[in-house]
Amino acid sequence: xxxxTQTNPSDTTGKPIRCKAAICKNPEEALVIEEIEVAPPxxxxxxxxxxxxxxxxxxxxxxxxxxxxxxxxxxxxHEAVGVVESVGEFVEEVKxxxxxxxxxxxxxxxxxxxxxxxxxxxSKIPFSVNPGMPRSGSxxxxxxxxxxxxxxxxxxxxxxxxxxxxxxxxxITEPIPVDKACLLSCGISTGVGAATKIAKVEKGxxxxxxxxxxxxxxxxxGARMSGASKIIGVDxxxxxxxxxxxxxxxxxxxxxDCGEKPIGEVIAEMTEGGADYCFECIGLAxxxxxxxxxxRPGWGKTVILGVEVHGAPISVNSLEILRxxxxxxxxxxxxxxxxxxxxxxxxxxxxxxxxxEFITHEVGFDDINKAFDLLLQGKSLRCLIWMDR
Amino acid sequence: MKEGKEARGLSLSTxxxxxxxxxxxxxxxxxxxxQPKGGRKPIQCRAAICRRPGEPLQIEEVEVAPPxxxxxxxxxxxxxxxxxxxxxxxxxxxxxxFxxxxxDEAVGVVESVGENVKELKEGDTxxxxxxxxxxxxxxxxxxxxxxxxxFPFKISPSMPRDGTTCxxxxxxxxxxxxxxxxxxxxxxxxxxxxxxxIDPSIPxxRACLIGCGISTGVGAAWKTANVEAGxxxxxxxxxxxxxxxxEGARLRGATKIIGVDxxxxxxxxxxxxxxxxxxxxxDCGNKPIHEVIAEMTDGGADYCFECVGLAxxVSxxxxxxxxxxxxxxxxxxxxPGSQLTFSSxxxxxxxxxxxxxxxxxxxxKTDIPILVKxxxxxxxxxxxxxxHEVQFEDINKAFDLLLAEKSIRCVIWMDKQIPFPI
Numbered sequence: 113x114x115x116x117t118q119t120n121p122s123d124t125t126g127k128p129i130r131c132k133a134a135i136c137k138n139p140e141e142a143l144v145i146e147e148i149e150v151a152p153p154x155x156x157x158x159x160x161x162x163x164x165x166x167x168x169x170x171x172x173x174x175x176x177x178x179x180x181x182x183x184x185x186x187x188x189x190h191e192a193v194g195v196v197e198s199v200g201e202f203v204e205e206v207k208x209x210x211x212x213x214x215x216x217x218x219x220x221x222x223x224x225x226x227x228x229x230x231x232x233x234x235s236k237i238p239f240s241v242n243p244g245m246p247r248s249g250s251x252x253x254x255x256x257x258x259x260x261x262x263x264x265x266x267x268x269x270x271x272x273x274x275x276x277x278x279x280x281x282x283x284i285t286e287p288i289p290v291d292k293a294c295l296l297s298c299g300i301s302t303g304v305g306a307a308t309k310i311a312k313v314e315k316g317x318x319x320x321x322x323x324x325x326x327x328x329x330x331x332x333x334g335a336r337m338s339g340a341s342k343i344i345g346v347d348x349x350x351x352x353x354x355x356x357x358x359x360x361x362x363x364x365x366x367x368x369d370c371g372e373k374p375i376g377e378v379i380a381e382m383t384e385g386g387a388d389y390c391f392e393c394i395g396l397a398x399x400x401x402x403x404x405x406x407x408r409p410g411w412g413k414t415v416i417l418g419v420e421v422h423g424a425p426i427s428v429n430s431l432e433i434l435r436x437x438x439x440x441x442x443x444x445x446x447x448x449x450x451x452x453x454x455x456x457x458x459x460x461x462x463x464x465x466x467x468x469e470f471i472t473h474e475v476g477f478d479d480i481n482k483a484f485d486l487l488l489q490g491k492s493l494r495c496l497i498w499m500d501r
Numbered sequence: 502m503k504e505g506k507e508a509r510g511l512s513l514s515t516x517x518x519x520x521x522x523x524x525x526x527x528x529x530x531x532x533x534x535x536q537p538k539g540g541r542k543p544i545q546c547r548a549a550i551c552r553r554p555g556e557p558l559q560i561e562e563v564e565v566a567p568p569x570x571x572x573x574x575x576x577x578x579x580x581x582x583x584x585x586x587x588x589x590x591x592x593x594x595x596x597x598x599f600x601x602x603x604x605d606e607a608v609g610v611v612e613s614v615g616e617n618v619k620e621l622k623e624g625d626t627x628x629x630x631x632x633x634x635x636x637x638x639x640x641x642x643x644x645x646x647x648x649x650x651x652f653p654f655k656i657s658p659s660m661p662r663d664g665t666t667c668x669x670x671x672x673x674x675x676x677x678x679x680x681x682x683x684x685x686x687x688x689x690x691x692x693x694x695x696x697x698x699i700d701p702s703i704p705x706x707r708a709c710l711i712g713c714g715i716s717t718g719v720g721a722a723w724k725t726a727n728v729e730a731g732x733x734x735x736x737x738x739x740x741x742x743x744x745x746x747x748e749g750a751r752l753r754g755a756t757k758i759i760g761v762d763x764x765x766x767x768x769x770x771x772x773x774x775x776x777x778x779x780x781x782x783x784d785c786g787n788k789p790i791h792e793v794i795a796e797m798t799d800g801g802a803d804y805c806f807e808c809v810g811l812a813x814x815v816s817x818x819x820x821x822x823x824x825x826x827x828x829x830x831x832x833x834x835x836x837p838g839s840q841l842t843f844s845s846x847x848x849x850x851x852x853x854x855x856x857x858x859x860x861x862x863x864x865x866k867t868d869i870p871i872l873v874k875x876x877x878x879x880x881x882x883x884x885x886x887x888x889h890e891v892q893f894e895d896i897n898k899a900f901d902l903l904l905a906e907k908s909i910r911c912v913i914w915m916d917k918q919i920p921f922p923i
Contacts, residue, residue, distance in 0.1 A: 224799075231825030233852050235800070238824075246699055384639075385650070410646030420845040430812060430841045433831050433857035440855075442849030485764050 114392050125198045133271035134480045137185045137492050139178050142481045150259045150273045151252040153200035154314050156366050157275050160194035163290050165269040165485040166494045168298050186262040190268030191296040203278050209282045213297045215449040218264035218279045218449045232448045271321045286457040291466045296453050303330020305445025311389045312413050313339050315339030320379050320387040322403050323394035324352040326493045329359040336360030349490050376405030388415045397424035409435040416441040470494045476501030516859045541567030541613050548686035549896045552600045554593045557897040565688045566667040567614035578705040580607035580684040581910045582884050582899040596656035601677040604684030605631045610707035617691045626701040628712050628911050631680040632683045632860040642791050647864045661692050685914050697869040706912040707883045713871050718745020721832050730754030735802035737818050738809035740768040741909045744774040746806045751775025791820035804856045809833045824851040831857040837841015886910045892904045
């Protein structure tokens with residue numbers, strides 16, 4: 113693939129860069145493309161030129177969030193791929209010109225959690241929804257008036273240039289097309305990781321996936337690769353039935369078509385008593401309860417991937433827990449970015465997992481709001497936003 | 502018994518087992534003299550019947566039917582009081598039912614077997630269990646589950662296969678069973694799928710403990726949680742179950758075993774079972790328990806066990822387990838219909854897991870012999886669990902002691918002679 117050509121590479125190092133960014137000034141408002149200034153990277157930081165980015169539902173969740181929980185103005189976007197423009201002090205892992213994928217979940221590779229197989233929650237820089245850089249808390253973005261613009265999830269990829277901490281960056285050396293690398297930055301990795309690392313789906317298992325967005329379909333891809341014999345997709349949108357087959361879904365259930373029958377019973381009938389693994393990929397407490405009721409007593413495992421933002425708790429019958437059902441949750445599907453993303457890139461190149469079918473739309477940066485429309489209307493899986501078009 | 506073994510000297514309890522079995526054989530020969538050959542007759546014996554909720558058990562004469570196909574009639578040597586007995590003794594509404602013979606933790610000797618019973622014969626030492634293992638269904642054949650799907654667990658008032666009962670009182674009225682065991686009786690009838698044959702050399706007042714409480718606790722640590730060496734563990738509720746979890750965690754090499762209990766006396770007792778640190782929530786002031794535990798464990802315990810049976814304590818246990826890999830294991834049983842509530846934010850963002858442990862995920866026929874052997878090899882310690890021993894006539898004392906939190910396990914000897922340890 114082509115590297116971005118820089119007419120005067122030495123010009124920008126150490127200096128602020130003026131570029132375009134898509135800013136969200138108020139909740140649920142269309143993003144506005146404006147000129148901003150991006151400060152040079154400080155210690156441990158890397159300034160990146162974004163090549164392409166994609167819209168993930170978590171962006172939409174925080175785009176909609178009313179103040180005071182929602183923070184504005186913000187540059188959203190956390191699923192992307194870029195090229196290193198310059199690095200700050202102490203950064204040795206990447207250099208100018210390297211292709212990198214930023215990730216919202218840190219991977220210092222040094223703390224107890226990073227070193228353990230059992231956890232992907234880096235304790236050095238724990239996950240948080242923070243408006244600034246992880247180590248300093250300050251912002252590298254200023255608008256044309258010199259006012260601060262907030263970061264999002266330590267990435268902020270809806271900008272021609274952004275600054276990301278090295279702890280949130282993955283160097284890509286595999287010859288994977290950049291747009292496919294972009295997809296590995298969040299949603300697809302989450303789904304594949306959840307199936308293979310958290311649930312550890314084994315050959316012959318039965319799986320039920322609640323919510324057939326990109327994450328749910330990525331779970332299907334992971335489950336199929338692991339040899340699951342039955343992969344049931346549950347979604348209220350009948351259109352999903354058509355595309356779901358491409359990703360490995362063997363049976364489709366629309367809860368609206370089940371009448372009075374609870375979804376747990378429907379799934380139990382299809383799976384001799386309940387699915388071995390159930391995944392909740394939406395972020396609604398009542399769906400989490402449905403997923404839990406659909407898994408098999410004895411050994412059924414429910415994996416929570418959806419982000420529940422209303423604060424509603426998961427409520428399950430205690431007897432069901434004693435009957436052998438378990439609940440596990442995971443941010444980013446158990447993925448440790450720096451080791452697992454390159455692995456997933458290789459799996460794509462070896463044709464073990466598919467990524468192409470997730471890209472349903474592509475737009476130029478100026479049309480970024482179309483990506484929001486498409487996702488909100490349930491028409492897209494992943495809409496790529498190319499910065500240079 | 503071989504001469505050689507006798508010459509080496511046996512503990513008094515083992516000698517009592519031998520004597521017991523001799524006495525049983527003599528009684529058997531008497532019965533055979535009275536009965537025509539070729540058919541088993543009902544047995545008249547004593548049983549402790551619970552006739553009304555919360556009232557002392559009454560020792561009465563009952564008739565115990567002969568075993569039908571797949572059934573085994575056993576003579577109970579000793580039994581112990583488990584909190585599940587107390588729960589259903591107190592309960593007024595279904596699944597409580599009266600009159601009932603309680604008792605789910607016991608050891609006995611096979612008196613006679615019904616048709617189709619191939620794995621057991623007269624004279625075998627057996628432990629009955631509330632959990633069934635048919636060894637034939639998908640769950641029994643899977644390592645991942647101990648929840649037999651052929652005979653799913655329920656608080657059953659009768660025999661598992663045909664729903665009949667085997668006990669009648671002196672007026673000929675039916676007395677109900679208790680979760681397929683009913684050990685508060687000199688004789689009981691149990692389905693072969695609820696029986697495990699064991700090595701008879703384990704003293705009966707240790708063997709009976711394995712019938713429920715010990716298996717549940719040790720199993721929760723070994724099988725459900727799979728505690729590994731170096732782990733930190735927090736146990737909410739230091740009754741027999743919680744202490745058995747501690748014992749199981751200790752044997753696995755857990756380095757920190759925190760016991761949480763409102764009763765300060767539990768710490769001294771807990772130490773005997775491997776508890777390294779004690780937390781009494783009443784002494785924590787305004788500090789939430791999970792913060793206390795987080796400070797003691799580098800952010801949270803690797804494994805938290807709830808051994809009380811309260812949804813609110815499950816929430817505390819969940820909050821106390823470590824981010825990243827913390828597992829919460831629910832062992833205690835809250836009242837039917839109770840809901841467990843978790844923050845989905847914590848489940849997702851902290852990578853925590855919640856699982857339940859029924860009978861410690863123990864598969865009786867496979868795992869109970871392993872526990873027996875572990876005791877005989879002096880690894881698994883059971884002696885400290887037995888804090889009191891009474892005769893059958895004094896069975897109600899066992900209830901008093903447990904309710905007053907004065908006992909861990911009170912063993913009830915069915916025969917007149919309680920052997921005293923040296």
